[in-house]
Amino acid sequence: MMNKIVTIKDVAKKANVGVGTVSRVLNHHPSVKEKTRLKVMEAIQALEYNPNAIARSLKAKETRSVGVMIPDISSAFFPEVVRGIEDVASAYKYHIILCNIDLDREKEKVSLQMLKEKKVDGIIFISNTVDEGLRSGFKKIEIPIVLVSTRDPANEFKSVIIDNAMAAYEAVDYLCKLGHREIAMIAGQKDDPNAGIPRVEGYKRALRENHIQVKEEWIYHGDYRYKSGYDIMQEILKKEKLPTAVFAASDTMAVGAASAVLHRGYHIPGHISIVGFDGIEVSEYFYPSITTIRQPRYDMGACGMRLLMKMLKGENVEENEVILKHELIKRNSCRAVRGD
Amino acid sequence: MMNKIVTIKDVAKKANVGVGTVSRVLNHHPSVKEKTRLKVMEAIQALEYNPNAIARSLKAKETRSVGVMIPDISSAFFPEVVRGIEDVASAYKYHIILCNIDLDREKEKVSLQMLKEKKVDGIIFISNTVDEGLRSGFKKIEIPIVLVSTRDPANEFKSVIIDNAMAAYEAVDYLCKLGHREIAMIAGQKDDPNAGIPRVEGYKRALRENHIQVKEEWIYHGDYRYKSGYDIMQEILKKEKLPTAVFAASDTMAVGAASAVLHRGYHIPGHISIVGFDGIEVSEYFYPSITTIRQPRYDMGACGMRLLMKMLKGENVEENEVILKHELIKRNSCRAVRGD
DNA sequence: CTGTTAGCGCCTTCAC
DNA sequence: GTGAAGGCGCTAACAG
Numbered sequence: 001m002m003n004k005i006v007t008i009k010d011v012a013k014k015a016n017v018g019v020g021t022v023s024r025v026l027n028h029h030p031s032v033k034e035k036t037r038l039k040v041m042e043a044i045q046a047l048e049y050n051p052n053a054i055a056r057s058l059k060a061k062e063t064r065s066v067g068v069m070i071p072d073i074s075s076a077f078f079p080e081v082v083r084g085i086e087d088v089a090s091a092y093k094y095h096i097i098l099c100n101i102d103l104d105r106e107k108e109k110v111s112l113q114m115l116k117e118k119k120v121d122g123i124i125f126i127s128n129t130v131d132e133g134l135r136s137g138f139k140k141i142e143i144p145i146v147l148v149s150t151r152d153p154a155n156e157f158k159s160v161i162i163d164n165a166m167a168a169y170e171a172v173d174y175l176c177k178l179g180h181r182e183i184a185m186i187a188g189q190k191d192d193p194n195a196g197i198p199r200v201e202g203y204k205r206a207l208r209e210n211h212i213q214v215k216e217e218w219i220y221h222g223d224y225r226y227k228s229g230y231d232i233m234q235e236i237l238k239k240e241k242l243p244t245a246v247f248a249a250s251d252t253m254a255v256g257a258a259s260a261v262l263h264r265g266y267h268i269p270g271h272i273s274i275v276g277f278d279g280i281e282v283s284e285y286f287y288p289s290i291t292t293i294r295q296p297r298y299d300m301g302a303c304g305m306r307l308l309m310k311m312l313k314g315e316n317v318e319e320n321e322v323i324l325k326h327e328l329i330k331r332n333s334c335r336a337v338r339g340d
Numbered sequence: 341m342m343n344k345i346v347t348i349k350d351v352a353k354k355a356n357v358g359v360g361t362v363s364r365v366l367n368h369h370p371s372v373k374e375k376t377r378l379k380v381m382e383a384i385q386a387l388e389y390n391p392n393a394i395a396r397s398l399k400a401k402e403t404r405s406v407g408v409m410i411p412d413i414s415s416a417f418f419p420e421v422v423r424g425i426e427d428v429a430s431a432y433k434y435h436i437i438l439c440n441i442d443l444d445r446e447k448e449k450v451s452l453q454m455l456k457e458k459k460v461d462g463i464i465f466i467s468n469t470v471d472e473g474l475r476s477g478f479k480k481i482e483i484p485i486v487l488v489s490t491r492d493p494a495n496e497f498k499s500v501i502i503d504n505a506m507a508a509y510e511a512v513d514y515l516c517k518l519g520h521r522e523i524a525m526i527a528g529q530k531d532d533p534n535a536g537i538p539r540v541e542g543y544k545r546a547l548r549e550n551h552i553q554v555k556e557e558w559i560y561h562g563d564y565r566y567k568s569g570y571d572i573m574q575e576i577l578k579k580e581k582l583p584t585a586v587f588a589a590s591d592t593m594a595v596g597a598a599s600a601v602l603h604r605g606y607h608i609p610g611h612i613s614i615v616g617f618d619g620i621e622v623s624e625y626f627y628p629s630i631t632t633i634r635q636p637r638y639d640m641g642a643c644g645m646r647l648l649m650k651m652l653k654g655e656n657v658e659e660n661e662v663i664l665k666h667e668l669i670k671r672n673s674c675r676a677v678r679g680d
Numbered sequence: 681c682t683g684t685t686a687g688c689g690c691c692t693t694c695a696c
Numbered sequence: 697g698t699g700a701a702g703g704c705g706c707t708a709a710c711a712g
Contacts, residue, residue, distance in 0.1 A: 018683035053457040055705035074423040083414040117393045358699035395689035
């Protein structure tokens with residue numbers, strides 16, 4: 001049920017003016033005599049009138065709402081991104097409609113259809129890869145769309161992202177400069193064009209540039225979650241030759257790996273150094289705190305939303321891909337090793 | 341900008357029927373001949389028509405949307421609650437409008453006004469205390485409202501919550517039964533009727549029932565955040581006489597406290613045992629994993645939303661306060677101490 | 681400056 | 697069974 005119905009008409013009657021005048025007052029139209037404006041305002045107060053955004057939307061053909069499609073709000077990486085989006089949105093008097101997609105193409109479709117019917121003005125799509133089906137779905141809906149923390153291989157949509165390869169490079173280079181030469185990697189999925197492949201690339205390049213041979217068998221693939229980090233680390237710890245450092249493609253895996261190390265009775269960073277990726281809170285709260293690459297999650301959301309707002313206002317947006325700066329945060333999970 | 345405009349009228353024309361008939365088909369009205377139904381469906385397909393939820397809402401006086409007012413989506417406790425809400429909402433074809441309130445009464449007002457104008461059908465209000473201003477705001481808006489993880493002292497609104505006093509009691513009783521007699525508490529704010537006061541009460545009752553004297557100076561007050569846990573623990577560690585166990589009113593503070601203990605060179609649980617509260621992920625991922633009280637966050641959200649749905653459908657809801665079950669999760673941060 | 685009117689897209693009587 | 701018409705609350709164009 002919607003609210004009690006005090007309409008613009010009631011206000012008009014009460015103030016002895018036409019509905020047009022009330023509308024003008026509401027929209028701060030300049031051409032209203034101060035005196036009548038006051039009369040109208042009074043009536044509005046008296047009747048406790050508030051405008052009906054639905055009716056307004058119907059007329060204006062804009063809803064001041066944007067859809068936010070996200071894998072899972074309860075996954076540690078995203079809440080901060082959403083917060084960034086929401087802050088910018090509410091500054092512009094927009095609201096967001098959250099859709100949890102769970103990396104499920106079917107849910108994606110359903111949500112997209114829903115957003116279409118709810119007539120959102122734009123969409124922010126987070127983290128999942130953009131495949132052919134999605135791309136055509138996006139094109140059909142004919143509203144501005146911004147990708148955050150993912151990119152469109154075909155480059156048809158604007159995106160906000162960090163330079164994953166570069167970030168991974170810096171993380172691993174840091175370990176190399178610390179003297180580590182035996183560095184394993186707990187990577188993401190092999191076929192993830194987003195957080196998977198580029199981070200492995202960065203890892204390899206850092207090794208090469210530091211004249212360390214890349215050993216493919218030291219690259220393990222997890223799913224960014226705690227358990228996979230833990231399990232893979234257990235695996236690593238069984239080997240004859242242990243690495244002196246491990247680079248994980250997510251903080252959650254890094255923490256899983258760290259727990260496995262500690263559980264086994266080794267010391268961090270005494271025996272093994274660890275670097276994570278993302279900069280979520282757990283990397284800071286873990287003991288020892290984990291060195292990591294910080295992704296500017298809040299800014300990614302905020303920047304994506306600002307971009308979308310520009311597009312909604314019809315402003316020209318030149319850049320097709322916004323690369324935000326990441327940051328290597330040095331904490332207590334890494335030590336320098338002596339060369340011998 | 342809203343979508344391209346293919347309206348019910350276009351469909352009607354294309355199918356050679358009246359708009360009424362199209363509407364009936366859309367709403368699965370029984371009294372439509374199969375043959376015309378097919379004709380209409382065809383036209384819908386051909387034109388790629390999709391209904392305009394805005395227009396529908398205007399007519400129907402319901403938007404199928406609910407407002408969710410939350411302190412801060414980027415705070416660890418809430419995302420899972422929101423996920424629960426969203427899952428139930430989308431099952432009913434509702435969507436949610438997220439508002440971050442930051443425990444700021446002014447933002448609260450602004451958001452409430454916004455939700456009013458957007459004509460949400462109901463509101464879920466999370467975690468903040470319900471004061472007089474808010475209560476009157478809620479009453480004016482005249483739509484169903486459900487409180488989650490908080491309650492209304494005046495009992496005018498339905499709520500979904502756990503038994504905080506009981507949960508705290510169980511946590512501390514567990515420590516007592518393990519043989520601890522020197523148990524400090526890192527509590528929440530003194531005046532928080534929600535997660536503050538009841539948890540202290542539970543702590544005290546557990547001590548009393550285990551014939552342990554309550555020492556007020558062993559009750560410290562933090563703000564549920566990491567730093568306050570860390571700082572307070574440092575304070576505690578400076579004392580002559582150390583407690584053998586610490587009960588924190590949030591996992592985040594528990595982890596902060598644990599870090600301080602480890603940083604100081606003590607062992608957990610060897611020297612000091614720790615119990616947290618909430619059951620957020622960090623309590624599980626920390627090393628050693630932290631014993632805690634799990635709040636069923638997802639269910640709290642889902643249950644709150646189901647309650648709201650019932651109210652929206654006009655069903656009678658007898659219970660005024662739903663108490664969900666918490667759970668003591670025993671992990672590796674507590675040890676038994678020998679009586680002497 | 682301000683009142684009146686015609687829709688925005690949809691649903692719902694009310695006749696036929 | 698189905699078409700036509702009225703109206704949900706609002707804005708914008710057109711007169712005055």
